[in-house]
Amino acid sequence: MKSLMMTVAVLALGATASMAQTVGFSQIGSESGWRAAETTLTKQQAEERGIDLKFSDAQQKQENQIAAIRSFIAQGVDAILLAPVVATGWDSVLQEAHEAEIPVVLLDRSVDSDKALYLTAVGSDLVHEGAVAGQWLVDTVAGNDCRVVELQGTTGSSPAIDRKAGFESAIEGHDNIEIVRSQTGDFTRAQGKEVMESFLQAENGGKDICALYAHNDDMAVGAIQAIKEAGLKPGEDILVVSIDAVPDIFQAMAAGEANATVELTPNMAGPAFDALKAYMEDGAEPAKFIQTESKLYTQADDPAGEYERRKDLGY
Amino acid sequence: MTALLRITPQLLTLAALMAMVTLFFPGFLKIEFVDGRLVGPVMDILKRGAPVGLLAVGMTLVIATRGIDLSVGTVVAITGAVTAWAITNGYGLGGALVLALAAGAVAGIWNGCLVAIAGIQPIVATLILMTSGRGIAQLVTEGRILTFSHDGLAFFGSGDLLGIPVPALIWLATAIGVTLLMRRTALGLLVEAVGVNRAASALAGVNATVLLIAVYVASGLCAALAGIIATADIRGADANNAGLWLELDAILAVVIGGNSLLGGRFSIAAALLGALIIQTIDTGILLAGFPSEYNLVIKAALVLVILVLQSPNLAGHWYALRRTFGRQPAATTATAKGAKQ
Numbered sequence: 001m002k003s004l005m006m007t008v009a010v011l012a013l014g015a016t017a018s019m020a021q022t023v024g025f026s027q028i029g030s031e032s033g034w035r036a037a038e039t040t041l042t043k044q045q046a047e048e049r050g051i052d053l054k055f056s057d058a059q060q061k062q063e064n065q066i067a068a069i070r071s072f073i074a075q076g077v078d079a080i081l082l083a084p085v086v087a088t089g090w091d092s093v094l095q096e097a098h099e100a101e102i103p104v105v106l107l108d109r110s111v112d113s114d115k116a117l118y119l120t121a122v123g124s125d126l127v128h129e130g131a132v133a134g135q136w137l138v139d140t141v142a143g144n145d146c147r148v149v150e151l152q153g154t155t156g157s158s159p160a161i162d163r164k165a166g167f168e169s170a171i172e173g174h175d176n177i178e179i180v181r182s183q184t185g186d187f188t189r190a191q192g193k194e195v196m197e198s199f200l201q202a203e204n205g206g207k208d209i210c211a212l213y214a215h216n217d218d219m220a221v222g223a224i225q226a227i228k229e230a231g232l233k234p235g236e237d238i239l240v241v242s243i244d245a246v247p248d249i250f251q252a253m254a255a256g257e258a259n260a261t262v263e264l265t266p267n268m269a270g271p272a273f274d275a276l277k278a279y280m281e282d283g284a285e286p287a288k289f290i291q292t293e294s295k296l297y298t299q300a301d302d303p304a305g306e307y308e309r310r311k312d313l314g315y
Numbered sequence: 316m317t318a319l320l321r322i323t324p325q326l327l328t329l330a331a332l333m334a335m336v337t338l339f340f341p342g343f344l345k346i347e348f349v350d351g352r353l354v355g356p357v358m359d360i361l362k363r364g365a366p367v368g369l370l371a372v373g374m375t376l377v378i379a380t381r382g383i384d385l386s387v388g389t390v391v392a393i394t395g396a397v398t399a400w401a402i403t404n405g406y407g408l409g410g411a412l413v414l415a416l417a418a419g420a421v422a423g424i425w426n427g428c429l430v431a432i433a434g435i436q437p438i439v440a441t442l443i444l445m446t447s448g449r450g451i452a453q454l455v456t457e458g459r460i461l462t463f464s465h466d467g468l469a470f471f472g473s474g475d476l477l478g479i480p481v482p483a484l485i486w487l488a489t490a491i492g493v494t495l496l497m498r499r500t501a502l503g504l505l506v507e508a509v510g511v512n513r514a515a516s517a518l519a520g521v522n523a524t525v526l527l528i529a530v531y532v533a534s535g536l537c538a539a540l541a542g543i544i545a546t547a548d549i550r551g552a553d554a555n556n557a558g559l560w561l562e563l564d565a566i567l568a569v570v571i572g573g574n575s576l577l578g579g580r581f582s583i584a585a586a587l588l589g590a591l592i593i594q595t596i597d598t599g600i601l602l603a604g605f606p607s608e609y610n611l612v613i614k615a616a617l618v619l620v621i622l623v624l625q626s627p628n629l630a631g632h633w634y635a636l637r638r639t640f641g642r643q644p645a646a647t648t649a650t651a652k653g654a655k656q
Contacts, residue, residue: 184607198601
């Protein structure tokens with residue numbers, strides 16, 4: 001009897017897996033270029049795999065996301081992707097999905113609900129991103145003395161705290177590298193440029209600065225302009241390393257004005273679909289957190305080509 | 316002479332602030348001549364103070380009519396977006412500047428009509444554009460940072476003329492132009508009259524409606540200039556962040572300049588000094604190298620001290636305090652003197 005039920009279940013699963021699946025995707029909204037790129041890539045990934053993607057834009061409102069998930073459940077989708085706008089308040093709607101036996105995969109951000117209520121969460125490790133950037137600098141300066149200036153993200157935001165901590169952990173024990181100035185640039189180009197100007201003034205016209213570490217690419221792009229206007233060569237006189245891998249930083253890298261960036265990949269859907277496929281076909285329970293790769297790109301990684309590949313993703 | 320007397324408190328405040336920043340950062344007043352241009356923290360303040368300085372010029376006029384313009388930060392974003400859009404779509408430098416100024420003027424006419432014709436309170440009327448305008452800017456940029464590479468336009472943000480940064484020249488020229496227009500003609504007096512009592516000035520023959528719309532248009536045009544500078548500076552229009560909360564800095568600059576929010580007499584020079592005071596605080600904090608968590612706390616504390624020192628009531632309290640505590644020692648000396656005799 002038990003084995004018969006198993007066979008039926010496996011057959012049923014096999015049938016759904018071979019058919020074109022339907023997946024609902026509740027996206028936060030279009031808060032940033034990165035978010036737009038994530039939406040574009042999710043649609044691309046679904047198309048490549050022959051998945052029918054039902055897309056819902058929540059316009060930054062949790063109630064819209066909850067409504068979207070309820071409508072996905074009512075439509076009987078095979079799985080749900082959720083990029084939660086906030087961390088709390090998901091228990092009841094996740095419970096409904098759980099009872100309807102629809103697996104939910106969280107993208108990019110996590111929630112404070114019981115881990116049993118969702119299949120897995122796909123995201124990046126912000127501390128690790130900072131560590132990759134720091135390790136790049138450690139390897140690049142190769143023991144030479146290096147005075148680093150740091151452009152932090154918005155004060156108190158988790159990317160700013162974690163990316164700072166990661167970078168500091170990577171340079172720990174390397175006494176030749178020292179962060180001499182650290183200020184917030186609010187993740188924007190304009191602030192990145194203004195703060196970098198004051199760093200240059202304060203550090204002997206920039207001659208005492210060996211490297212710049214920016215918590216995101218936008219601030220680095222602003223800072224690069226400030227360095228140029230101060231009569232120095234960004235990328236040579238001052239090394240520039242940042243995080244995110246948006247198209248504009250690849251343009252700067254192609255021009256030799258930036259040295260390295262750590263990718264925060266907008267392709268969260270790829271690993272999510274892979275995990276769903278393994279779960280549906282083989283019943284393989286994925287780990288509760290799937291960490292995306294924080295890939296390091298340098299000037300040697302064809303920045304001009306990377307720019308071409310990314311510029312139409314909606315960044 | 317009276318004009319100089321009017322801005323003395325602001326000049327003293329600015330001098331005191333600069334002395335304080337020099338304590339924390341000794342090289343603050345140093346200006347060097349590098350590659351044909353003046354370089355130094357003071358030049359950075361003149362350059363970085365441009366957006367708030369320009370907004371403060373327009374805001375002073377609006378506030379003088381007992382109004383307020385909350386939409387200027389958003390208009391910076393809209394006009395910046397229009398500038399970048401025009402330059403990337405091949406309208407050329409002239410076209411981009413004209414379109415940006417036109418967008419600023421349209422925003423001003425919108426605000427002015429709501430205030431002067433529809434009779435909506437200025438804080439509410441301009442709040443409409445403040446909250447919705449950023450959406451308009453995002454429509455223009457399609458939600459991205461719209462970048463361009465055009466050296467002619469970039470000149471307005473980071474170029475320099477005779478060694479002086481172009482943004483500093485733009486706000487200086489705007490301020491001088493507007494001041495001359497206001498003080499060498501009767502216009503300034505009429506603006507003040509409308510601010511003091513609109514009904515009375517209308518009865519006296521002042522066309523208050525047109526004048527009100529005109530000051531909001533002036534504010535929009537100043538915001539457009541600020542938007543052009545902000546966009547030229549980073550060679551891109553960032554609709555989400557350009558001019559964000561700048562209206563508050565502009566109002567603060569006008570208030571530090573000793574202008575009353577109740578309208579009436581105004582001083583553009585004092586408001587500009589207010590803008591420079593704010594920028595000196597901002598740049599000083601960056602140069603001093605405090606942890607970024609303290610930025611806003613330090614700024615708030617300094618602004619509080621400045622405003623309290625300028626408070627007209629304080630002069631009265633100060634006088635009363637001196638009388639209460641000052642009489643005692645004076646009396647003692649008097650008795651001492653008496654005893655001696």
